[in-house]
Amino acid sequence: MMTTTPSPPGPRRRDLLKLASASLAALGASILFPLSRAKAQTMTDIWDKTFPQSDLVEHAKVSFANRYGITLTGDLYLPKDRPETGLAAIALCGPFGAVKEQASGLYAQMLAERGFATLAFDPSFTGESGGTPRNLASPDINTEDFSAAVDYLGLHPGVDRDRIGILGICGWGGMALSAAAIDTRIKAVATSTMYDMTRLMSKGYNDTMTPEARRATLDQLAAQRWRDAEAGAPGYGPVSLELKGGEPQFVQDYAAYYKSKARGFHPRAINSNGSFTLTTALPFMNLPILTHIAEIAPRPTLLIHGEAAHSRYFSDTAFAAAAEPKELLIISGATHTDLYDQIDKIPFDKLEAFFAKHLVA
Template sequence: MKRLSILAVASLMFLGQSCNPNTNNENSANMIDTTKTEHYTFELSDKVTRQKVTFKNRYGITLTGDLYIPKNAGNEPLPALAISGPFGAVKEQSSGLYANQMAERGFVVLAFDPSYTGESDGEPRNVASPDISTEDFSSAVDFLGIQKNIDRNKIGIIGICGWGGFSLNATAIDKRIKAVATTSMYDMTRVMSKGYNDVVTLEDRAKTLEQLGEQRWKDAENGNPAYQPAYNELSGGEAQFQIEYHDYYMTPRGYHERSVNSGNAWTITTPISFMNMPILTYLKEISPRPMLLIAGENAHSRYFSEDIYKNASEPKELMIIPNAVHVDLYDKVDIIPFDKLETFFKEHLK
């Protein structure tokens, strides 16, 4: 394949530490029954139970998640949260860590694998769509709202990184969601179509779309999608945020064998769906439901949260975490403001 233009390069840089496509592409139906040795990147709280669940989205794709329930839950229905992200991660990583922490604080929490990734179904593997990702959040709300131990009028969502944008998009369209919070938020359609800090020119964009179109013909001829080239080791000279991603996804800190970003790969044509489908067109329709945006002071992604805050309607809040970088809000429990998240959701899910 010809070398991609600056826009595609920017997209691939964010899409993670890519590797060969043949790794961990098993059908998730074969992986539903996990054992006690299942790999999680965090320890389960002794105050919480965790159980594997499945549910279908509106497109008929079966999603797999982990449901975290407080052990001291009484007989009254509890408020609930759905969590996913970062983009290319799985529920055994950040979203599960968040779910574990929030369940300790009294919520029933569903952390789930998005369509086409992790243990969730969908073929081909490791492809993404802003529409389907938004739908995945609403289908998680479907699931939570029919559980007897959950108050369906008290459901919120949390989106981490690229799933921050999808969580806002889902909240705008799904009025059942009563409050939304994001951490290290990315607008994936913006970064794919305009590059980081919107530096991509119309000429760059046209060139990328031409190359992606050519790749579609190659995929059609081969009968299968091609995957991004290997990028699972640092070679020197990478941007600081790439080093930070590597430190999370490719080290024992956050590595998970099913994560797209942990040495697996997105399809080359994954950016296509994001190039002309802005997901935050109706951002103001989240109001009057509350929004909490959390970003690191030194995060390369900080401008996404700041711009959303400027453009959103009240009630809204922007919380900047001093000295934190983007991936600090993935797993550093001493930095992630879980007390703030608890207060926010308990105040607004009532």
């Protein structure tokens, strides 16, 4: 089933080409500028989310290990009015460069209010989760992080391990689809405002990276790797999303979310207060994560995207490649970051219905 609206005009091509031709376009443009002095974070039990705490939900900080031995930290949300056993559960992560105190936690708490056990977690190398060096990403390890969250939920005494789904936001939408394709314990997968980070980094926005630009990016990454080897530590640079003027609207939208204390700023978030290592793009350049998206079937896939989002093409093409049962839900007038925190635009009724239908014993 597909619910959609006519495609809107794409973002200004001049703006996208400007980003795609730059070497940092392979790192996701402004959302991936580097930071100096990145440090591991200490797990805290205080409520430090970017959204109010719900009276209908119980919250607990938890930790668990992935297959690589990295300890991940998550926020477990349980509905207060719940049975002792048999809950359907959802693991959540994203956006790329965010932490669980932001969008994924908001989604998790809202879905817990609707009766699900939910786990919003920080991926490896970021936030309160372990892994060194800090502030990097891996298409392999971060796909594994979702499966590790499934491990945790499946061992929880209140959860039915045969009723577990996952939800990925932004760059972790692609990771969620990758995880669902290989981990058949995942019974349903949903994404919101999804990015395929391997496609973005290896091809640029709207696949506009030329072979010459790709080679120049690889040469720059190789040179940076020598610098890192000589220094014995990864290179970092300026804090992300410090706008200078003239940035494309979607970059301004990122800054409006991540830099605003009224919306999404969080001191542990890379996009708010830091950045990735300068060599983060290396494994993304030749490891496409959506190659086997059709193998999610016969388990269902739901892709949600904003009508006006610069990133909509990621969900459009993923939907075309996926197999039934699948659905693409386009939110009228919504931008990419609207689906991070705008409660009136995030389709929680649809998400509740999707997981309630498909996470059945």
